[in-house]
Amino acid sequence: MNKELEHSFVELLEKHQNIVHKVCRLYTNNYDAHNDLFQEITIQLWRAYPKFRGDAKFSTWMYRVGLNTAITLYRKSKRTINTQDYAGVEFKIKAEDYDDTEEQQLKTLYKAVHQLNDIEKALVFLYLEDKDYKEISETLGISSVNARVKMNRIKTKLKAILNP
Amino acid sequence: MDELDLLKKDWKKGNSNYPKLSYNDIYKMILKKSSSIVKWIFIISLLEFGFWLSISFAFKGSVYSNKIDELNINHILIPITIISYAVLIYFFYLFYKNYKNISTTDSSKTLMENILKTRKTVKHYVIFNLASLFIGAFIGVFYNFNHNPEFSSKLELASASGEVFKFYAVIFMVTLLVIGVVIGVLLLFYWLIYGILLKRLNNNYKELKKLES
Incomplete structure (x- = not known):
């Protein structure tokens, strides 16, 4: 080149x-x-x-x-902790991790997002980047309706983590 | 406020917190080698190809191959060898084509489908190798029965003592056992390599498929 x-x-x-x-x-x-x-x-x-x-x-x-x-x-190196096997695993966030302050909330949120599976992370990423469902669906190769449904599920999941 | 909106607010703020790589840092990176899954599938297939090739060379000139020469079955062996190498080269071409066709700019699902297509090629390749091993072993046994003087004398001995059936049964069982063990070891090897290599990809593909159903 x-x-x-x-x-x-x-x-x-x-x-x-x-x-x-x-x-x-x-x-x-x-x-x-x-x-x-x-x-x-x-x-x-x-x-x-x-x-x-x-x-x-x-x-x-x-x-x-x-x-x-x-x-x-990408082949994850051994140094990374495997976070893709989310299904069925409870979030390992202890009660003391939770605090009302925004900073604590953010910390918990990032922790929670890290435990989502790879596809969910992609959705969250595009959402955080202000992408609309059309672009999300094109990037991942799913329909935009499904992208929206999945996104709502992720939101519910995160809400449950923050408000146990 | 929505949890994700809280995250989004922070996400946007965080722009300045990332490491800032210089032109030179990035330039050095593009000179490095990729370690993507697709590349590994391609490399492993090359190594395998080399493995089979070196085995066939190792046998050349050995006692075993002299024995084969004595059997005088070159009229069968040569066409079989040519055909199997033609098929191997064809596979090789498929691996390369798949490797080249995989494009990161497609949607994730298309990309995964293309990689899984590569895996299918791998699967066919494995089946081909195992099948040719199986067929090769049986041809070998068959020719030994018919053309190996050592064998025929043992067979005569067995028939003299009325144990022909036992003789055949033992030969048959031993052949099956040896082939079984070899195939088992190879399957384990393939399962380990490709299974581990593609586990995460498979999981993610399933996840995307689940979204569509």
């Missing part, structure tokens, strides 16, 4: 790197894992870049590649 392409890619990614950091934040829970995933997403972005035609926004395209890498291609 030529130098010009390399240059334009690195420059764009440098500018929009927060998107990748945010994906890493939801999918990993320590510094090393964060860096691992960041690295893998960067490589996948670079590999897909020649096909990026600019008909989508660079950032939208990044969401897609980033999430796909996190939920599909």
Whole structure:
């Protein structure tokens, strides 16, 4: 690949790197894992870049590649704690973790989000990024009705965690 | 307030808290190698291909292969070898094509479907390898029965003592047992490698499918 392409890619990614950091934040829970995933997403972005035609926004395209890498291609390293087996597992949040202050609430929320499965995390991520259901459904490949239903379920789940 | 809105508020605030990588940091990253699942499937298939190939070379010139030469079955062996290598190369091509076709810009579901298609190719490849092992073993036994002088003399001995049936039964059982063990070991190996490699992907795919039903 030529130098010009390399240059334009690195420059764009440098500018929009927060998107990748945010994906890493939801999918990993320590510094090393964060860096691992960041690295893998960067490589996948670079590999897909020649096909990026600019008909989508660079950032939208990044969401897609980033999430796909996190939920599909990425092999979690041993350092990360496995959080995908959510079904049937109660949240392991003790009563003392819960506090009325907003900060405590946020801490608990992040903890809870980390325990959602990979697909649920993707939905939460796109929701936090202010994406509408159309975009969420296109990114994941499900219908927008199903995206909405699933999102409501996640909200209920989170509410239950915060108000036990 | 909605729990997620609380999170969203904080999410937006957090923009400045992320590490800031420089142009050079990112540039170094794109030179590194990916470790994605798809790539591993491709690499493992290459290693396997090498494994089978080296086994066949290792047998060449050995006592075993001299024995095969004595049996004079090259007219069968050569076409079989050519066909099996043609099939292997075809698989190889499929693996590469799948690997190239997988695009991260598709929707997650499409991407997973494509990877699972790759897995299907792997499955067919495994079945092909095991089937050819099975067939190969039986051809070997069959030719030994008919062409191996050592074998025929033992058979004569057995028939003299009226134990032909026992003789056949023992040969048959031993062959089955050996093949069974070999296939078992290989299946375990495949199950370990591909099972572990694709576990998470499978779970996520199931989750997406569940959403659609």
